[in-house]
Amino acid sequence: MFSFLFRRMLVLIPTYIGITLAAFAFIHVIPGDPILIMAGERGLPPEKYAELMHAFGYDQPLWKQYLDYIGQLLQGDFGNSFVTGRPVLEEFFELFPATLELSFFALFFALLIGIPAGIYAAVRRGTIFDHSLMTISLTGFSMPLFWWALLLIVFFSGYLGWTPVSGRISALYFFDTPTGFMLIDSLLSDEEGAFKSAVMHLILPAVALGTIPMATFARQSRSAMLETLSEDFIKTARAKGLSPFKVTMAHAFRNALIPIVTVIGLSVGVLLGGAILTETIFSWPGIGKWMVDSIFRRDYPVVQGGLILIATIVIIVNLTVDMLYGIIDPRIRKEGH
Amino acid sequence: MKKSIIAAAVLAGGMIMSGQAMAAKTLVYCSEGSPEGFDASLYTAGTTFDASANAMFDGLVNFKTGTTEVLPGVAESWTVSEDGKELTFKLRAGVKFHTTKGFTPTRDLNADDIIFSFNRQMDKEDPYYKAANGKFEYFNAMDMASLIKDIVRVDDMTVKFVLDHAEAPIIANMAMAFASIQSAEYGAQLVKENKIGDMNQKPVGTGPFQFVGYKKDSVIRYAKNTAYWGEQPKIDNLVFSITTDASVRYQKMKAGECHVMPFPNPADVAEIRKAEGITLMQQEGLNVGYLAYNTEKEKFKDVRVRKALNYAINKNAIKDVVFNGEATVAKNPIPPTIWSYNTSIVDDSYDVEKAKALLKEAGVSGFKTNIWAMPVQRPYNPDAKKMAELIQSDWAKIGVEAEIVTFEWGEYLKRSKAGEHDTVLLGWTGDNGDPDNFLRVLLGCMAKESGSNRARWCNDDFEALLQAALITDVPVVRSALYEKAQQIFKREAPWATIAHSTVFMPVSDKVTGYKIDPLGGHFFHNVDLK
Numbered sequence: 001m002f003s004f005l006f007r008r009m010l011v012l013i014p015t016y017i018g019i020t021l022a023a024f025a026f027i028h029v030i031p032g033d034p035i036l037i038m039a040g041e042r043g044l045p046p047e048k049y050a051e052l053m054h055a056f057g058y059d060q061p062l063w064k065q066y067l068d069y070i071g072q073l074l075q076g077d078f079g080n081s082f083v084t085g086r087p088v089l090e091e092f093f094e095l096f097p098a099t100l101e102l103s104f105f106a107l108f109f110a111l112l113i114g115i116p117a118g119i120y121a122a123v124r125r126g127t128i129f130d131h132s133l134m135t136i137s138l139t140g141f142s143m144p145l146f147w148w149a150l151l152l153i154v155f156f157s158g159y160l161g162w163t164p165v166s167g168r169i170s171a172l173y174f175f176d177t178p179t180g181f182m183l184i185d186s187l188l189s190d191e192e193g194a195f196k197s198a199v200m201h202l203i204l205p206a207v208a209l210g211t212i213p214m215a216t217f218a219r220q221s222r223s224a225m226l227e228t229l230s231e232d233f234i235k236t237a238r239a240k241g242l243s244p245f246k247v248t249m250a251h252a253f254r255n256a257l258i259p260i261v262t263v264i265g266l267s268v269g270v271l272l273g274g275a276i277l278t279e280t281i282f283s284w285p286g287i288g289k290w291m292v293d294s295i296f297r298r299d300y301p302v303v304q305g306g307l308i309l310i311a312t313i314v315i316i317v318n319l320t321v322d323m324l325y326g327i328i329d330p331r332i333r334k335e336g337h
Numbered sequence: 338m339k340k341s342i343i344a345a346a347v348l349a350g351g352m353i354m355s356g357q358a359m360a361a362k363t364l365v366y367c368s369e370g371s372p373e374g375f376d377a378s379l380y381t382a383g384t385t386f387d388a389s390a391n392a393m394f395d396g397l398v399n400f401k402t403g404t405t406e407v408l409p410g411v412a413e414s415w416t417v418s419e420d421g422k423e424l425t426f427k428l429r430a431g432v433k434f435h436t437t438k439g440f441t442p443t444r445d446l447n448a449d450d451i452i453f454s455f456n457r458q459m460d461k462e463d464p465y466y467k468a469a470n471g472k473f474e475y476f477n478a479m480d481m482a483s484l485i486k487d488i489v490r491v492d493d494m495t496v497k498f499v500l501d502h503a504e505a506p507i508i509a510n511m512a513m514a515f516a517s518i519q520s521a522e523y524g525a526q527l528v529k530e531n532k533i534g535d536m537n538q539k540p541v542g543t544g545p546f547q548f549v550g551y552k553k554d555s556v557i558r559y560a561k562n563t564a565y566w567g568e569q570p571k572i573d574n575l576v577f578s579i580t581t582d583a584s585v586r587y588q589k590m591k592a593g594e595c596h597v598m599p600f601p602n603p604a605d606v607a608e609i610r611k612a613e614g615i616t617l618m619q620q621e622g623l624n625v626g627y628l629a630y631n632t633e634k635e636k637f638k639d640v641r642v643r644k645a646l647n648y649a650i651n652k653n654a655i656k657d658v659v660f661n662g663e664a665t666v667a668k669n670p671i672p673p674t675i676w677s678y679n680t681s682i683v684d685d686s687y688d689v690e691k692a693k694a695l696l697k698e699a700g701v702s703g704f705k706t707n708i709w710a711m712p713v714q715r716p717y718n719p720d721a722k723k724m725a726e727l728i729q730s731d732w733a734k735i736g737v738e739a740e741i742v743t744f745e746w747g748e749y750l751k752r753s754k755a756g757e758h759d760t761v762l763l764g765w766t767g768d769n770g771d772p773d774n775f776l777r778v779l780l781g782c783m784a785k786e787s788g789s790n791r792a793r794w795c796n797d798d799f800e801a802l803l804q805a806a807l808i809t810d811v812p813v814v815r816s817a818l819y820e821k822a823q824q825i826f827k828r829e830a831p832w833a834t835i836a837h838s839t840v841f842m843p844v845s846d847k848v849t850g851y852k853i854d855p856l857g858g859h860f861f862h863n864v865d866l867k
Binding site (some may be wrong): 030033038041045052055084085086093159161172281293 | 534549555584589750780
């Protein structure tokens with residue numbers, strides 16, 4: 001297990017060099033610079049423009065800016081936002097809990113519905129349930145998130161009035177948020193109704209964001225289950241007279257888990273990507289919205305730092321998934337011995 | 338365990354809380370974006386000004402809400418020297434800075450605060466200047482540093498601005514967000530604590546509301562400043578609920594989650610007009626969208642060609658298609674809401690035959706050109722590409738073949754500034770309600786050098802009128818000069834003036850006293866809730 005982890009870690013070094021280079025190149029390839037964008041139609045006197053470009057170091061050759069940036073990163077300094085002047089890390093950790101909370105519940109929703117539905121469809125292969133589930137999940141998978149989110153708002157908030165339209169909690173509440181997780185902070189706040197408000201605000205964005213992963217999970221668990229259900233050991237288990245439930249859950253499901261865990265791991269990237277749109281629509285103050293704003297403002301330090309931090313999260317998740325394989329299937333961790 | 342901050346703010350305001358909390362009036366404004374910070378001098382975005390200067394700060398002078406009229410602010414009066422080069426402000430006594438968690442003022446506002454507020458934007462040795470790398474965008478853009486030579490402390494309550502040259506609009510500039518008065522005492526405290534950045538994060542002003550807190554990208558909370566020198570706000574709490582998507586903002590409005598929202602989606606306007614419990618306020622915006630002819634290019638040197646192209650454009654069609662009919666066709670380079678707007682000007686009406694005749698007279702028979710279309714949506718032009726396509730087809734009717742060109746926004750501004758275009762679509766939103774802020778910035782000879790004059794047009798007669806209007810501060814005289822300048826503009830046609838867009842403001846019927854600000858800001862200190 002240890003050497004397995006070590007090998008995985010080694011791969012991270014070139015990965016990180018690639019990520020920093022990509023993050024740096026990405027924002028610098030977009031034309032325009034932060035000072036030009038900020039000045040807008042008004043413009044700036046040329047000497048003032050030159051003074052500012054120099055003060056922020058944007059007049060240096062790109063390779064030098066990149067090396068300086070790497071030097072900074074190695075000291076754990078992500079720099080300050082060009083726009084707000086605050087440290088990038090500080091802003092990231094202020095906003096990240098919101099994204100994490102949303103992604104967690106979106107994932108929870110997707111797993112809760114997607115996997116049981118997929119398993120059931122596999123067991124009842126060819127029935128009406130199976131066909132309709134596959135149709136629904138295909139629709140869910142191909143639905144434009146932007147449109148789906150607006151549709152949910154218009155129907156559940158606008159027409160039925162069941163859920164609030166947007167935000168993390170009613171604007172009338174205002175309390176300290178020590179953990180950044182609204183469900184926890186609202187409980188800690190002692191404000192009447194705050195927790196309920198936070199829960200109600202979470203439902204629609206979590207459903208919207210969880211829809212695509214849910215469809216993926218349903219399809220993936222169906223096909224993984226179908227494959228294992230046709231294996232010989234299942235037939236043996238059935239022949240031994242085990243109950244259908246035990247055959248499905250204890251024998252088939254456990255063996256179908258690997259491909260399912262893989263898609264769950266991969267879906268974290270999808271969730272973070274989807275979070276950008278979901279957060280924008282639902283005014284959810286997370287890192288997705290933060291990144292979008294920063295790209296428009298050419299806030300170099302935030303875009304670069306944000307991309308690197310998000311990539312780190314995806315890497316950590318994938319590493320965890322790799323380790324989970326080892327636990328689920330001992331053959332994997334023995335590989336290479 | 339955690340005391341409600343609202344309650345804390347009310348207590349700080351000196352109210353006595355009995356066992357039962359008082360029914361506080363809280364107005365929720367669904368703002369369109371996050372503020373970049375709370376130190377307005379560092380930024381140029383209206384969204385930032387609403388959250389900072391408009392709610393929490395005063396200038397030496399302030400705009401009267403809903404107008405571009407200048408009223409005394411923390412200065413109770415001012416005088417201008419005969420040569421217009423010295424402005425002396427007499428400060429108001431008893432103006433108090435906000436008391437916040439991190440700062441308790443020990444004195445009332447005085448001349449030091451005024452000097453501090455401006456010096457930090459122009460003195461390269463000032464620690465705030467250094468911390469911001471001199472990034473005081475508006476101060477730079479208005480070229481204030483070369484205008485203000487010195488700021489003199491005459492006595493505790495009097496300050497004198499010594500100017501390099503007379504410039505009448507400077508009084509209006511003093512009411513702008515970048516000229517908000519900051520506390521010198523707070524500034525010094527932050528330098529001592531090595532927390533200069535806090536001026537931008539934990540603002541302290543003298544305005545009608547004071548800062549309670551900001552949850553990034555989500556909510557900003559303000560409380561009434563009970564020590565305000567002017568009329569007290571009628572609401573107790575002001576909340577900005579940040580909602581970037583226009584359709585979602587409207588859904589929130591419908592659901593009663595906010596009382597006021599800016600910038601509705603143009604497609605929603607018709608529905609909002611019919612919506613129950615919501616009043617749709619509207620006003621002409623203080624803006625102009627235009628097409629500038631690059632008069633340095635050979636083909637546009639002849640005024641008859643420019644005029645012909647103007648006659649060929651069907652502006653009413655543009656109004657209907659690009660603005661959904663919600664705009665005013667522009668005939669002058671300044672909007673009708675600005676003083677000195679010349680109503681007697683006759684526009685170049687849509688007349689294809691006249692356009693053809695003028696081209697013939699100029700000896701031109703069809704030519705190739707380009708139309709630059711902005712890649713972004715702006716208040717004065719919601720869809721530049723569509724606008725360019727309409728103009729393209731209009732010009733095709735008189736034999737002018739135009740190619741549509743576009744660039745990324747920053748690049749677009751840079752290249753058009755350098756004069757690479759034949760014709761370019763752009764526009765302007767006024768800063769201070771002064772005609773000078775349109776005419777000289779966009780059409781003056783100096784602006785040709787700096788690039789903001791996209792027509793690259795410099796007319797001596799026009800320029801002489803603008804200069805004459807700068808050195809007098811008698812409104813009637815200035816107005817007459819600008820009216821005359823507009824005649825020259827129309828005759829010479831450096832631009833095709835396209836439209837002034839309409840500003841819409843859906844307001845809940847529970848709200849009273851809200852006024853649309855012609856300068857595009859959003860103010861709540863005169864607003865009440867039913």
